[in-house]
Amino acid sequence: MEQSLYIQLSEKLIEKINEMEVGELLPSERKLAEIYGVSRTTVRLALDHLEVRGYILRQHGRGSIVVDYHKSLINLSEMYSFTEQMKALGQEPSTKLIGHSIINTNEKLEKIFLNGEQKFIKLIRLRSSDGIPLMYEESFIPFSKFQDIKIKDIEKRSLYGIFKEDFNEVVKLAQEEFSADLVNEEVARQLDVSPDSAVLQIYRTTINIKNETIEYTESKADPSKFSYRTVHHNHIEY
Template sequence: MEQQASKHEQVKQHLHKEITEGNYEPGEKLPSEKRLCDYFKVSRVTVRHALQNLENDGFIYRKQGVGAFVSNQNYKSNLVRLTDFAEDMRQAGLQSSSRLIELKKVDPIKEVNEILDIRPDMKLIQVDRVRLGSGKPIAFDTTWLPPGYGQLLFDEDLTTQTIYNIIEEKYEIPINAGSYRITAANANKFISKHLKLSEGDAVLEIDRCSRTTGNKKVYFQKRYYNPTHVSYVMELSRTDESQGPSKQGLPLKEFSPRFAK
C-alpha cells in the first residue's frame, strides 16, 4: 500500500502549484499562517514545516514578523532539504511502502545511546523495516529511538506511515535537522535476505540522526541501500554568481538520491 503524502507535504504541494502556475507574483505575500491553518485545517506546526520546505527549495522567502513572500524564480536555493523515504519515492515516481520486520524494546547499545545523548543504562525502542519502492526492496532500515519517542510508534501502522509522519503530523514534534554519514558496507546474512542479495554483497550504508527543537535527538537510523537501485547525485556551484569565485569552497546546491525504475 502506498504511503500517503504527509499533511505538510500536501500543503507544500498545493502552495507550490499555486506559485508555479502564476497565481502569485514574485514578491507577493502569501496568506498568513493562521489563514493557511484555517484553509487546510491543519496545525501551525504543519504550516510552518510546509513553508520551511518551500523556502529551502527557493520558492519563497520569509521576513520575521511580516510573513512569507514569493521568490523570483530566476534564482535557485542553495539549501539542501532533509527528506524522508516516502518523499524520495514520490519524487522518483515510485510508490513507497514498508514491510515491518520487528518493533521492540531492546537493551542499551553504548554507541547508539551516546549518539542519542541519553543515559547509558536507558533502554531503546528498535524498529526494523524493509523499505519498498513500487514493491521492490530498495533498502533495509534499523532505527533506534529513546523510549519517550519510541513508545509513540506501537499503535501505528508502520507499513503505510513513516516515522517522520507519525512524529511530526500526529504528535506535532518537528524534525528540524539531521546529520548524515554515508559509507560502504557489506550485507550480513539478515540484511541480504531481506534485500534479496548474497551475503557479503556491497551495500550503501547511510547513518543519520534526526533532531527536533532544542537540538534534541529523536532517532538514530542505519539504512542499507541496494546499490542496484540507488545512487547519490551532488550538484555544486563553482562560483557565487554575484561575488565571483568562492574562497570558502563549493556551495552545495543539491545532494539527492536517484532511484532506478
C-alpha cells in the same frame, strides 16, 4: 551530576564556537577542564556531544577543529525523500515493518543520545519501490518519548510525520555519514542480493527543535537499484 554538567558545558562551548572561524582549534581537553572547572571526563563527553551535533571534528594529534555547522548538518526541508522521489519517478513506494522490540541502552546509543535514556524502541523496516527492495533500516527512538507509538502506523505513515502529529516532536536537523559495507545473510535475503554483497551504509542522527537527539537509523541500500541524493522539498516524508 556528570550528565547535566557536560550538556551545560557543551552549550557554553557552542557559544564560544559561534565566535570562532571554521578551522580554528578549541583549547585542549586539559585547558578546557581548567577554564570551566570541570573534570576531563566531562570535557570529553561535551566534545563527543559537539562532534555528533556537527560543531567540531576531532582529529588525533590536532585536537577539536571547528567545522561549518550548516554544511555538516542537513536541513530536512532540503533532504532526500524516499517516498516523494519514488512517486516522482512514477513508482509506488512501500514500507514493510520486519520487526520491532524494546531494548536496553548500550554504549553506542548512550554516546549518540547523551540524555541518560535507558530504553529504546527498535524498528526494523524494509523500504521498497514497485515491490523491489531498496533499503534495509534499523531505527532507534527513545522509549520515554515514543512509548505510545502505534506500531501499526509504521508501515502506513511517515515516521517524522508520526513524531510531529502524534508527539509534537518536530525534527529540525539530521546528520548523516556514508560508508561501504557488506551485508550478512539476513540483510542479503531481505534486499534480495547475494550474501557479502557491497552496499551503501548510511548512519543518520536526527535532532528536534529543542536540540535533542530523537532518532538514530542505520540503513543499508543496494547501490545497483538505489541512488541516494539531496533534493528540495517543501515538506518531510521519510
